[in-house]
Structure formats: C-alpha cells, structure tokens
Amino acid sequence: MSAEQKSGAEMLIRALKDQGVDVIFGYPGGAVLPIYDALFQQNDIQHILVRQEGGAVHAAEGYARSTGKVGVVLVTSGPGATNAVTGLTDALMDSIPIVCLTGQVPTHLIGNDAFQEADTTGITRPCTKHNYLVKAVADLPRTVHEAFYVARSGRPGPVVIDLPKDVVQAKTDHYIGPEEVKHRSYRPQTKAEDSKIAEAVEMIAKAKRPIVYAGGGVINAGPKASELLTRFVRQLGVPCTNTLMGLGAYPGSDPQFLGMLGMHGTYEANLAMYNCDVMINIGARFDDRVTGRLDEFSPRSKKIHVDIDASSINKNVMVDLAIVGDAGSVLEDMLAAWNARKLQLDQKALKAWWQKIDEWRACDCLKFEQKGQEIKPQHAIKRLYELTRDRSPFITTEVGQHQMWAAQYFKFEKPNHWMTSGGLGTMGYGMPAAMGVQRAHPDALVIDVAGEASILMNIQELSCIAQYNLPVKVFIVNNQWMGMVRQWQELLHGGRYSESYTASLPDFVKLAESFHAVGIRCEKADELDDKIMEMIETPRPVVFDCAVTKDENCFPMIPSGAAHYEMLLGPDDKAGKPISEEGMVLV
Amino acid sequence: MANHKDQAIESRTIAVLVDNEPGVLARVIGLFSGRGYNIESLTVTEIDPRQRFSRITIVTSGTPQILEQIKAQLDRLVPVHRVSDLSLDGPSVERELALVKVAGTGEKRVESLRIADIFRARVVDSSHDHFVFEMTGKSEKLDVFIDLMQPLGLVDVSRTGVVAISRGPQGL
Numbered sequence: 001m002s003a004e005q006k007s008g009a010e011m012l013i014r015a016l017k018d019q020g021v022d023v024i025f026g027y028p029g030g031a032v033l034p035i036y037d038a039l040f041q042q043n044d045i046q047h048i049l050v051r052q053e054g055g056a057v058h059a060a061e062g063y064a065r066s067t068g069k070v071g072v073v074l075v076t077s078g079p080g081a082t083n084a085v086t087g088l089t090d091a092l093m094d095s096i097p098i099v100c101l102t103g104q105v106p107t108h109l110i111g112n113d114a115f116q117e118a119d120t121t122g123i124t125r126p127c128t129k130h131n132y133l134v135k136a137v138a139d140l141p142r143t144v145h146e147a148f149y150v151a152r153s154g155r156p157g158p159v160v161i162d163l164p165k166d167v168v169q170a171k172t173d174h175y176i177g178p179e180e181v182k183h184r185s186y187r188p189q190t191k192a193e194d195s196k197i198a199e200a201v202e203m204i205a206k207a208k209r210p211i212v213y214a215g216g217g218v219i220n221a222g223p224k225a226s227e228l229l230t231r232f233v234r235q236l237g238v239p240c241t242n243t244l245m246g247l248g249a250y251p252g253s254d255p256q257f258l259g260m261l262g263m264h265g266t267y268e269a270n271l272a273m274y275n276c277d278v279m280i281n282i283g284a285r286f287d288d289r290v291t292g293r294l295d296e297f298s299p300r301s302k303k304i305h306v307d308i309d310a311s312s313i314n315k316n317v318m319v320d321l322a323i324v325g326d327a328g329s330v331l332e333d334m335l336a337a338w339n340a341r342k343l344q345l346d347q348k349a350l351k352a353w354w355q356k357i358d359e360w361r362a363c364d365c366l367k368f369e370q371k372g373q374e375i376k377p378q379h380a381i382k383r384l385y386e387l388t389r390d391r392s393p394f395i396t397t398e399v400g401q402h403q404m405w406a407a408q409y410f411k412f413e414k415p416n417h418w419m420t421s422g423g424l425g426t427m428g429y430g431m432p433a434a435m436g437v438q439r440a441h442p443d444a445l446v447i448d449v450a451g452e453a454s455i456l457m458n459i460q461e462l463s464c465i466a467q468y469n470l471p472v473k474v475f476i477v478n479n480q481w482m483g484m485v486r487q488w489q490e491l492l493h494g495g496r497y498s499e500s501y502t503a504s505l506p507d508f509v510k511l512a513e514s515f516h517a518v519g520i521r522c523e524k525a526d527e528l529d530d531k532i533m534e535m536i537e538t539p540r541p542v543v544f545d546c547a548v549t550k551d552e553n554c555f556p557m558i559p560s561g562a563a564h565y566e567m568l569l570g571p572d573d574k575a576g577k578p579i580s581e582e583g584m585v586l587v
Numbered sequence: 588m589a590n591h592k593d594q595a596i597e598s599r600t601i602a603v604l605v606d607n608e609p610g611v612l613a614r615v616i617g618l619f620s621g622r623g624y625n626i627e628s629l630t631v632t633e634i635d636p637r638q639r640f641s642r643i644t645i646v647t648s649g650t651p652q653i654l655e656q657i658k659a660q661l662d663r664l665v666p667v668h669r670v671s672d673l674s675l676d677g678p679s680v681e682r683e684l685a686l687v688k689v690a691g692t693g694e695k696r697v698e699s700l701r702i703a704d705i706f707r708a709r710v711v712d713s714s715h716d717h718f719v720f721e722m723t724g725k726s727e728k729l730d731v732f733i734d735l736m737q738p739l740g741l742v743d744v745s746r747t748g749v750v751a752i753s754r755g756p757q758g759l
Contacts, residue, residue, distance in 0.1 A: 121609075126617050129665065131610075150665055183665075184666075185668045311656060311659035
C-alpha cells in the first residue's frame with residue numbers, strides 16, 4: 001500500500017471501485033463538490049445525472065433489482081438527502097441493496113443550523129437498514145466496505161453514509177480493502193438448521209393439499225434460488241403462487257403456476273391459499289395485501305415459513321415451523337433432504353387437489369371483454385405483453401391500477417425482470433427505475449408501465465433519459481383518473497370522487513418531444529398493435545400515451561378487511577357485499 | 588392459530604449487548620416508538636470500554652407474540668451483538684437504584700429516617716431540614732419506599748431504571 005496522501009474523496013472513489021461499482025446515480029451540490037471533483041478525474045465509474053434526488057434512488061433500485069448488485073446513490077446535504085428519503089424507504093420496504101452517499105456540512109458546523117444542513121442520520125435512521133456518519137477520514141474506507149456488506153447481506157436494504165465536507169477533503173494515507181473488513185456484530189444466518197429442514201420435508205410429505213407461496217426473498221437470494229424453487233415445485237408437482245415482489249421467481253407460463261396472490265391476485269391462487277393444508281412460504285412476509293383478513297387467512301393449514309429475517313416470522317401470521325435462512329440455501333437443503341428420504345406426496349390426493357384448482361381456474365378470473373374501438377386497459381397491457389414477450393423485456397411500473405394489471409397480465413419467466421414498488425407503493429417509481437435498468441442492460445427492451453398520474457410525479461427524469469440516450473419505453477395507460485383511488489371511492493365512498501380526476505393533463509406527445517423523446521398517442525383498438533410495434537422498434541426513448549376506458553376497475557379484488565374466499569370477481573359481484581367497518585379503516 | 592389480540596399482556600426484562608457507537612440508543616428507542624412497543628424502563632451504559640460494548644436493559648410489555656417480535660427486531664439491528672430475554676431464559680436478578688429527597692423538620696423528619704432504616708436506605712446527603720436517601724432493590728420495593736415518603740415531605744426522586752443479570756455462572 002502506498003503511503004501517498006490522498007483526499008477522503010479519492011479514498012471514497014477507490015473504495016467504490018474495489019466494491020465493483022461502475023455507475024453512480026446522483027446530483028451535485030455544495031457539500032459533495034470534492035467528491036464530484038474526484039469523480040471528474042477518473043473514468044472507471046460513470047455518474048448518471050438525474051433531475052431530482054428521488055429519481056437517483058429509484059434508478060439505483062432499478063439497477064440493483066435487475067442485476068442483483070448494490071445500487072449506488074450520491075446526493076448533497078440537506079435537501080439532497082431529504083429528497084432521497086422516499087427512495088430509501090422504498091428500498092427498505094422492498095429489501096433492495098442500496099448504498100446512498102450523502103454530503104454533510106463540515107463537522108465543526110454540524111448542529112449549528114448551517115446552510116443546507118439536515119440531521120441526515122437522524123432522518124434516515126428509521127428508513128435505512130443502517131446508517132453511518134463518518135467523522136474522521138481514516139474511518140472512511142472501512143465504513144464504505146462495511147456499508148456494502150450490510151446493504152447486500154442477509155435481508156438486503158439501503159445504507160446511508162453521511163460524509164461531512166471536511167472529512168472528504170482531509171488527506172490520509174490509510175486505506176484498507178474490502179477483504180480486510182469484517183463486521184463486528186452483523187453476521188446474518190443463511191444456512192438453516194438440519195433438524196428444521198428435516199421437519200419441513202416430513203411435514204410437506206404428509207400434505208394432501210400443499211401450496212408453495214414464494215416471494216421477493218427468492219429473487220433476492222439470486223437466480224439460482226429461482227432455479228431451485230422451480231426444480232422443487234416441479235419435482236413435487238405442487239401448485240405455486242408468487243407475491244407481487246416474487247413474480248419471476250417461478251416461470252409465469254408454467255402450468256403449475258397459479259399467478260399472483262393477494263388483493264388483486266388470481267381467484268385460483270387465493271382459493272388455493274385458503275383451502276390448502278400445508279403452506280410452504282419461501283421468502284414472503286404475509287403482507288396485509290396478501291393475507292386479507294388475518295383471522296380467516298388459510299385457517300386450516302400447517303404453515304412453514306422460510307425467511308432470512310427472523311423478525312418477519314410470526315409477525316402477522318403465526319406459523320407452525322419457522323426456518324431462518326437464505327431461500328436458495330434452504331431450497332437446496334430441502335430438495336436434498338426430500339430426495340435422500342425418497343419422499344413422495346400422496347398422488348391421489350394431489351390429483352384431487354389439482355382438480356379442485358382447475359375448477360377455480362376455469363372461472364377465468366382475468367377475463368375481460370374488448371369491444372369496439374375504445375381500448376380496455378387490460379387489453380392494452382395484455383397486448384403489450386404478447387407483443388414483447390419474445391424479447392424478454394424488463395418491466396417497471398408506477399403505482400395503481402396499471403401496476404396490478406401489469407402484474408396480472410405479464411408472465412415473467414425469469415427473475416430480476418420485474419421492478420415495482422411493492423411495500424411502499426411509491427408513485428413515480430417506474431420511470432427512474434427503468435433508467436437504472438436500462439443503464440445496466442443497454443440493449444434490452446425496458447418498459448415502464450405507467451399511469452398518467454404517477455408518471456407526472458417524476459416526469460423530470462425524461463431529461464436524464466434524453467441526456468444518456470437511454471431507450472426507455474414509457475407506456476402510459478391513460479384513463480385520466482387516479483384509477484385506484486377512483487376505484488376505492490366507487491367501492492367504499494359512495495362514488496364521491498374527491499380529487500381523483502386530473503384535469504389539464506399535458507399533451508404527452510408534445511411533452512415527449514420537448515424532452516427529445518418520441519411521442520406516440522393511441523386511441524383506437526385497431527391501431528394498438530401497430531403502434532406498440534412502432535414503439536418497440538424505435539431505438540430511442542418513447543412515451544406511449546394509450547387512451548383507455550376511463551372507469552374500468554381492477555378485478556379480481558379482495559376488499560380490505562375481507563377474506564380470500566370473499567373475492568370480488570367483477571363489477572357485478574359487488575352488490576350485496578358491503579365492506580365492513582373494520583375494512584373501511586384499512587388502507 | 589391464536590390471534591395475538593387474545594393473548595395476555597406480559598412484562599419482560601431484556602438485555603441487549605450493543606456496540607457503543609453514535610446513535611445506537613436512538614436506534615433502539617426509535618424501534619420501540621416506530622413500531623408502537625412499550626418501554627417501561629430503559630437503562631444503558633458502556634460496560635467494556637476496551638471493546639466498546641454497551642449493555643441496554645429494557646423492561647417492556649406486550650403479548651407473547653409482540654415480545655418475540657421485539658426481540659427479533661432488536662436482534663436484527665446492525666450494531667446489536669446479542670439479545671437475551673432475562674425473564675424467559677432462566678432466573679435473574681433485577682435491581683434498581685433510587686435517590687430520594689425528603690425535606691421537613693420535627694416528627695416527620697425522624698419518621699422518614701426510621702423508615703429509611705427499615706428499608707436499609709442510606710443517607711447520602713443531609714442538612715437540618717432535608718435528607719437524600721439512596722436505596723437499592725427491586726423496583727416494587729422502591730415504589731413502596733417512595734410512597735411512604737410522600738406524606739413525610741417527599742421533594743424529589745431520581746431512579747436509574749432496572750438493571751438485570753442472569754443467575755448462575757453463564758454470561759450474556
């Protein structure tokens with residue numbers, strides 16, 4: 001190691017390179033100028049200049065989710081850091097590995113209400129997995145390596161490193177590499193106990209109506225975990241459902257796949273969850289969108305819960321067998337244990353179970369009727385899927401009806417191709433996330449399925465997309481309403497549509513053109529396919545404004561506070577089933 | 588499957604070994620306030636300056652399911668080394684220290700000293716018209732003592748909160 005004196009900023013860049021970082025999403029400002037100066041003087045790490053710090057975090061999330069690597073963000077102190085808070089919370093809820101570097105006023109000014117000062121570690125403490133304030137330049141390299149380790153290991157999450165300006169300007173000759181850093185206290189358990197694995201396979205072997213319920217934990221465990229899940233489900237011949245976060249963990253077009261479960265999940269997935277006798281939860285967290293009313297959630301099943309985060313177990317739903325470990329490692333061990341014991345499921349019972357499931361499937365809960373020239377939103381998204389599936393596109397979404405329709409009608413064959421804000425439900429997530437995905441996969445087809453309301457929340461990032469010539473496709477399902485808000489107002493608030501209509505929407509074609517992108521407007525059903533093809537074949541960023549039926553609701557739906565079997569299958573189903581007062585309180 | 592609403596509320600004493608780094612206490616307290624858990628008592632101080640370990644003792648209450656959540660949530664905080672449920676993992680000793688100031692003269696003053704003697708409280712400061720008693724014991728004993736001082740001129744109370752350690756030869 002050379003004894004040459006380097007600035008904290010240079011040490012930071014060196015540490016990032018040693019962590020394999022090749023891109024940072026960020027926005028400069030006073031407190032981070034020394035870091036930007038160090039970035040300027042090197043060529044290994046590219047900086048993508050977003051247009052608002054919130055966009056930087058979502059872009060890093062998209063990058064991380066589509067690659068499995070840690071996404072890196074660089075923002076300045078004060079407003080730079082506070083603008084990042086929504087993205088950090090989003091990454092925490094969805095377990096996305098992010099390292100966010102925030103500038104800070106010099107150490108001697110901390111606490112003095114200095115210009116652009118905010119208590120960043122205080123503000124971000126509850127919305128990060130961990131955070132650091134670096135007070136001495138000698139601590140900087142170790143802190144960076146620790147932060148990457150914390151962000152990506154165990155249940156991944158965002159980590160903030162707050163960097164006072166004097167610390168990044170100070171000189172040091174002290175550098176340590178990633179391999180020299182061992183965390184003092186944080187060592188998550190990834191390998192499950194053998195006895196638990198044995199107990200699990202014995203429990204599964206006795207099942208007559210088993211179901212695998214797999215979530216984002218499988219995706220986070222790496223592509224091999226998805227392969228193992230697929231092998232496990234196929235070998236046992238059992239049905240499998242995925243959460244919103246888990247889509248792609250099991251091949252979407254496989255006959256054993258029941259689709260997504262939960263509030264807008266399929267009828268067959270939810271009824272199979274309700275009626276199963278053994279539930280094998282791998283890397284999902286019994287979210288309220290999945291369980292519906294808790295006391296009626298799969299009341300007669302034995303439940304096995306595999307999770308790398310012990311605090312996810314027995315949080316909402318009490319389970320019979322808790323297995324703490326990495327989804328991939330546990331699946332590998334379960335397969336080995338199953339085969340070593342030569343276990344077999346009761347084939348007769350399994351056949352009867354599949355017959356039951358096929359009956360539920362026959363109701364074809366995602367059916368809709370496309371008539372005439374007015375485009376149904378479901379039709380638009382279904383055609384988008386059918387016309388792009390051969391290109392194995394990366395799909396991001398905003399939040400609302402379009403997000404649920406995308407989850408319902410797209411079938412993901414592989415993990416890491418579906419990026420959506422699941423836990424936090426952040427409108428404005430999709431387009432910056434798509435930027436990050438496109439930066440990671442320059443030649444891939446990357447589509448943000450958007451609503452006209454959500455897209456306006458981070459519309460400024462079209463400018464970033466143009467600057468880096470990222471050929472992102474923004475597919476706006478435009479019904480002129482905040483569709484999900486309108487739907488809830490229709491179902492729960494007597495059709496009093498308070499503030500859910502957006503008057504004075506922009507002309508999205510002109511808007512696209514002003515941002516150097518291509519704008520396409522589609523209003524007629526028989527133009528849809530051609531225009532989608534035109535979008536796909538345009539090697540530039542495209543904003544596709546698809547005018548759809550204004551008052552379409554998203555079905556199936558489990559109303560809030562209802563049980564899985566109380567699903568509404570369509571608009572005619574809602575009569576005579578008033579939503580309980582308890583349900584009204586829920587979000 | 589029991590719904591946690593039906594479970595009885597229990598009180599527990601939890602010991603947490605943490606790195607003594609900036610913000611660690613805020614992390615623990617933020618966890619309790621953010622997730623709506625109760626803190627009945629919380630004490631913290633460094634116990635190993637060389638290794639920078641601090642020990643936090645928390646007395647909390649909740650249903651068994653919530654208490655398990657609290658322990659799991661504490662355990663996943665990055666600077667936490669160990670979490671131990673002293674109420675559940677075997678017998679333990681719990682102590683609290685109180686400093687109690689009683690002001691008065693005449694018969695009340697004599698009576699406060701007499702009761703302090705019964706409770707084995709020590710006088711750590713006094714003048715002609717006040718005493719400061721130091722007393723160590725279980726929290727309930729401190730409660731009783733303070734109650735008895737109330738009519739005798741109780742002026743001020745300062746309590747440490749509970750510290751606890753397991754019985755037997757094993758460490759945390």
